[in-house]
Amino acid sequence: MKKEITVTVNGEAITHTVPLRLLLVDFIRDECGLTGTHVGCTYEGRCGACTVQVDGRALKSCMKLAVQADGKEVTTVEGLAREDRLHNLQKAFSRYHALQCGYCTGGILMNAVDFLNENINPSEDEVRRALVGNLCRCTGYSHIVEAILAASAMRHGLKPVPPPAETEPAP
Ligand code: FES
Ligand code: FES
Structure with missing residues (x-):
């Protein structure tokens, strides 16, 4: 089964139809092309390489489904810098x-x-x-x-x- 979701990623609203079981980390990397979010422990929640912020709070994106981010704001490491100014x-x-x-x-x-x-x-x-x-x-x-x-x-x-x-x- 699939569902249409809209996630605001680094300030840009992205609408995709995704499988219900798609992990947020795979949505970020494969659907949004933001590969600064890494997978270091084969989705076991141990390494933290996949950490992003959802509505301003840090979480491991391999522990969340993409559909759980529907309607939310996601910030990845690519969204930390402002134009050419590093955070x-x-x-x-x-x-x-x-x-x-x-x-x-x-x-x-x-x-x-x-x-x-x-x-x-x-x-x-x-x-x-x-x-x-x-x-x-x-x-x-x-x-x-x-x-x-x-x-x-x-x-x-x-x-x-x-x-x-x-x-x-x-x-
Ligand atoms: S990939 Fe290791 S905690 Fe998510
Ligand atoms: S794992 Fe290489 S810098 Fe942290």
């Missing part, structure tokens, strides 16, 4: 070297944006807890945590801890 968190990820292969990065960004919207000035522990559903095989997480803390500090006009490469070398 502050994207800038922080670049500056703090918070990615290597980048497979996890889109999902982590979408989760972290929601987290920072809900948490003013979070502690390192709170950031680490927020990342528990996002697996990264490359970075060891330290730079990701630093980037999220730096983005939070900059948002509130505070001076963030500088990235390692910008720290004065020991005499």
Whole structure:
């Protein structure tokens, strides 16, 4: 069985007729062509690479059906930047070297944006807890945590801890 749905994806209303069992992540990737949303754990809800925002809240899009997003607003990692301006968190990820292969990065960004919207000035522990559903095989997480803390500090006009490469070398 199929159903016509209209989902606003990154500000654009998209109407498609989709199978009832089509997963939201497959709708985003295959029907919308937005491949920044990744599948890292064969749809088991473990890796977080498929994280997007639905009506402003982060969720794993392999755990939702496309029909459940009917009438809702979906934001993917492609929707974070505004024209040619990166989102502050994207800038922080670049500056703090918070990615290597980048497979996890889109999902982590979408989760972290929601987290920072809900948490003013979070502690390192709170950031680490927020990342528990996002697996990264490359970075060891330290730079990701630093980037999220730096983005939070900059948002509130505070001076963030500088990235390692910008720290004065020991005499
Ligand atoms: S693909 Fe969705 S959590 Fe891994
Ligand atoms: S940067 Fe490679 S999995 Fe996170």
